[in-house]
Amino acid sequence: MRLPSLPFNRHYRTLAVTVLLLVFTLQLVHVARVYSANWDEAHHLYDGYNIWTKHDYRLNAEVPPLVKLTAALPLLRMHLQVPPDLGKSQGLEAFLDGRLFVFGNGGDRVLFPARMACMLFALLLAVLLYMATQEMFGGIAALAALSLFTFDPLVLAHGALVSTDVGSACFIFGSVYAFYRYSQVPKLPRLLVVGLATGLAMTAKFTGIFVFPMLVLLAGVEALLARSWTVLGKRLMACAAILLCAWVVTWAFYGFRYAPAPGGKELSPSLGPYVASMPNKTNAAELSAVSKFHLLPEGYIWGLANTKKTEWEYTSYFFGRMYRHGPWQYFPVAFLIKSTLPLLFSLALFPFFWLRRQDRHARELCFLLIPVVFYFALVTTSHMDIGARHLMPIFPFLYALAGVTIAHAIVRSRGWAAVAAALLLWQVLTSARSAPAYMAYGNEAWGGPSQVHRYLSDANVDWGQQLKAVKQYLDQNHIQDCWFAYFPDGAVEPSDYGVNCKRLPTGSSLWWFRLPMDVPPVIDGTILISDSDLEGVESGDGPLNWFNPFVGLKPAAVIQDGVYVYHGRFAVPLMAALVDVRKTGDLLKAGQADAALATAQEAVKLAPDSAITQLNLADTLILKQQWGEAFDHYQRAGELARTIRPELEDEDMIPRSEKGMELAESHLHQP
Known part of the structure; x- marks a missing residue:
């Protein structure tokens, strides 16, 4: 038994959904027009164009190709200038060429249509949210869920960007919904849809590989609810078929070719040494085995390795402090800050209404909650703490639950219906007040958008848009x-x-x-x-x-x-000093040792308490064979590196200082 149906016919319901999707579209188009290109869009877009035109996956293997190919699709009929290869490293080349490609071809002339293509993921996600909620809980809940989702600032901030987050959320949610439909009617066409959706999730973002364990968990819960080993066996066989189908889809997006580019061109750095350099040697061994047997395309394996490396390397800002690796509280708190209060209140009220029903839809509840719990636990234990956008896949599931709360409130009494209406109106006003600066949104309990920087930064506030x-x-x-x-x-x-x-x-x-x-x-x-x-x-x-x-x-x-x-x-003495540090290296490369030494000395005068300036001067003094002074500055660099946030310094700062001291001391003691 579902929740009560809407009190008006299908035509009015279709009209309401159409209006909401139109409003959603207009908001996303507005964002696409007023936001400048952010950190990642140019190199994603250029890499997608490169894949379409050259079948070369090397330039930006750090993310899978689906979103990039979608973004670049509208550009294929344009006459565009392609920048020459600058001979830089793979990652640097992607950013430099990406910028030249986008702004050498008119900026918004290529970026806007690419954003419109990527907006389709947000629209598809909105439609899937409505369809899933309606099928599980009825029309009132579905319209309420879609209404809340349409005005969510986090979704609006990222829904029209050349970025992987919304695409990933779309296909993770789509995979779970498709599996729900298959479990209702276990037919081959529905199973193939699940496999296709899972493959699209895997090629949208690397977190898509976690759809498979979500489905396995759901298969176990289904068997538990049915109290049947037969159900478990059938569902696990279905999961195996889904994995096989998703594996084929992934290979299809890489042209069924292991090599990342035609003509034997290799990734830079090449896969073997890159995997071996991963901090987690267990992960390195696993990816080496996958590579050895060519179980996945080389570019995909390289991207998985890159994800784990950057997770380890990225620092994190949390409550006014930088961390080498973000604390476990990062994503729970980011969720509480970046979610709207109407969503949070709706979720808080959910148990109050749900426990009062005789038919509690246990199966449907599992399909909504298990993916959320699994994914949230996954990101909370990771070290990629750079933005609430990484939580995007849980939001459609949560908005479905929020829609159920609103539906219960509407049918319970006039008083509760007024509360439901207030929550919906509040969501609309929240969106309107933060527009168009949705990126920096934070709810009122934390002081609103102007105060988010006290707690979070990076893409939570500022992605360069x-x-x-x-x-x-x-x-x-x-x-x-x-x-x-x-x-x-x-x-x-x-x-x-x-x-x-x-x-x-x-x-x-x-x-x-x-x-x-x-x-x-x-x-x-x-x-x-x-x-x-x-x-x-x-x-x-x-x-x-x-x-x-x-x-x-x-x-x-x-x-x-x-x-x-x-x-x-x-x-701004430290700023000026660090620019001088870079100038020192440039002068040394040009063979101007005396000028380099003077510049390094000036940097230390400007910022004597910087380990970087001290180490830079010591290295320069070594080249001038001024061993005594070099020893002093190496010693000072080491002291500073050990005492001023050592966990944030470069990993080689202290070892370099120690080796420099040993070298200088060995020359001082020579006769």
Whole structure:
């Protein structure tokens, strides 16, 4: 027995669903127009185009191809300029070529249609949510779930981007829903749909491989509810067939070819050494076995290894502090901050209504809760703590449950119906108030979007999507002389959107992209800083944070809750010193040892309490054979690295200091 049906006929219900999907679409289109390109979109898009046109999967193997191919599909009929290979490493080449590809071909001219293609995943997910909830619980619950989902800020922030999160959520939810339908009517066509959906989940994002254990758990629960070993056997056989089908789909997306590119071209770095360098040797052994027997395409295996490596390497910002690996509380708290209060209240009320029913739909409840519990436990125990967007796959399941709560409230009494209406209206107002800065959304219990940066950063607030708004702000305030620390600088540059501020260094722009910059120790004028850099995501917190002089200052303006504007005179000695550190290396490569030594000494004068500047000077002194001074600076570098957030320093900082001291001391003791 389902919940009561809607009090109006199918035509009105169809109209209501159509209106909600239209509103959802309009909101997503608006986001696609006002957001600038973020960290990942350009290289995802270029890699998709590269796969379509060259059948080459090497450029950006860090994610599977489905979303990238979908994004690039509208570009295939365009006459586009393709940048030449710059001869960089695979990851760096992807970002540099991606930027040249997107902005060399008109920016939004290619990015907007790509976003519209990716928006289809969000729309399909909305339709699947409605269909699944209606089939399980009836029309009232389905409309309520769709209404709440349509105005969810996290979904709206990512639903129209060239990104894997919504696509992954779509096909994980679709796989579970398809398995639910198969378990009702175990026919071959329905089984094939489950296998196809699971394969699409695996090729949308690597977390899609966890659909299979979800289905196995659901098979076990079905057998338990039926109290039948026969049911268990049949469901496990079905799971084996699903896995086989998904495996074939995965190979199909890689052209049924193990090699990542035609002509024997290899990944860079090649798979064997890359897998061997993984921190977890058990994972390395498993992937080596998969590679040895060619069980999956080489590009897919490389991407799995990359996921585990970056999970280990990424730092995490949580409640004003940087961590080498995020605490286990990261995702539970991120969920409580980034979820809307109407959703949280609906979920809190769910047991109150559910336990009062005679027919509690135990089977349906398992199909909604088991994937949520499994996935949530999975991400909570991981170290990829960089954004609530990684929780996206649990939200359609939770909105289905929230829809059931609303439906129960509507049919229970007039008072409860008023509560249900208030929750729905609250969700709409929440979305409207945060538009279009959905990326930085946080609910009212935590102070709203303007306060999220106190607890979370990175894609929870700032993914570099604000350049169009920054350009508008500068034009409206007639600001021409400015400095800008822009989080994705290099993957996207402010000048791509007409923002011509002078560059302040970020971790990526200084050390990885090695962009040109020259920073004085004191700056007069207007300074703009992306939230992720202000919080120290790329540098570290406290004394390690280049932007520590700005922490605690009240900004003159905040753009889309993610870019802070300051006017005045500011001392930035550490920033200037680190730019000098890079200049030291460039001068040494050019054979200008004396100039390099002077630059390294200037960096230490500017930032004497930086392990990086001390180590840089010591290395330069070694080349000049000034052993005594080198020893002193190596010693000081080691002391600083051990005492100022050592877990955030480069892993080789202390070993380099110790080896340098040994080398300098050995020369000092020579006759």
